[in-house]
Amino acid sequence: MKIAQKIEKQINKIKDGTTFKYQQLSIEPKEYSAATKAIERLIEKGIIKRVSTGVFYKPKQTIFGELKPKEEELLKSYLFQNNKRIAYITGVYLYNRMGLTTQVPRTIKIASRDKRITVSVGNIKGNPVKSYVDVTDKNFYLLEILDALKDYKKIPDLDKNSGIKIISNQLKNLNTKEIKQIIDCALSYPPRVRAFLGALLEQIDISIELQPLKKSLNPLSEYNYGISEKTLPTITNWNMK
Known part of the structure; x- marks a missing residue:
């Protein structure tokens, strides 16, 4: 089978509206030159579109015209390395998705342990x-919750009572193994996050x-979140106020 046919066959299996890289096309190193030309021809035909260097997507056609992938889909290639997740979206964009704020940021924050990820896509x-x-x-989805607790006082337009309910509901949906895991992760976060998580889990x-x-x-430390005991009765057990 020719390289062009091989690539087109694999691209046909990719879901419309999703992004992909060369690595997902099972291309041998010796095939890259021919593969690059085949990809360029598919772009010229409008079958695929380029997001950035080495990143492409299949446009999704609707009755309203062509739809671009959502922001998170366009960023997906930056969140994974060799098919392993190395990063996640955090900050106000995440908190908007969680329902904690109505604001949409101009710049998205991307969290990773060892890699500094800067993105400019459209x-x-x-x-x-x-x-x-x-x-x-x-x-990563547990770290999203912990980030929300870390930034709780800085989340724009946050209704603190509603925020407690939203995060509590997410914690209630975790199983025993995930609860243990989020506690383990929290031990690497600032003390105020550990106290906040403890108060929420104890309430649940x-x-x-x-x-x-x-x-x-530290039993002598206090953590000021501006949350009332009526909203979260367990705060006094964790030196929160």
């Missing part, structure tokens, strides 16, 4: 921030083992 700008632990597919289920969080905190 109107999308992304700046790097350092994650507190290594990012994987098994923990008093049987959860919270000693690792308790022991990690």
Whole structure:
């Protein structure tokens, strides 16, 4: 089978509206020159579009015309390396998606442990921030919750009562293994995050083992979040106010 046919066959299997790289096309090193020319021909035909160097997408056709991939899809190639997740979206963009704010930022923050990821794709700008632990597919959604607790006082237009309910509901959906995992991750976060997580988990289920969080905190330290005891009754057990 010719390289062009091989590539087109694989691209036909890719879902419309999703991004992909050369690496996802199972191209041998010796085939790259021919593959590049084949990709360029497909771009000229409008079958695929270029997002950035080495990153492409299949446009999705609707009755309203062609749709570009969503921001998170366009950023996907930056969040993975060799098919392994190394980063996740955080900051106000994440908190908007979580329902904690209505504001949409001009610049998206991308958190990774060891790699500084800067993005400029069309109107999308992304700046790097350092994650507190290594990012994987098994923990990134837990780190999103912890980031929301870390930035709680800085989230624009946040209704604190609603915010507690939103984050509590996310924690309630975690299983026992995930609860243990988020506690382990929280130990690498600032003390105020550990206290906040402890108060929320204690409110959800008093049987959860919270000693690792308790022991990690200075009993003389206080954490001012501006949350009332009526909103979160367990705050006094964690020196929060």
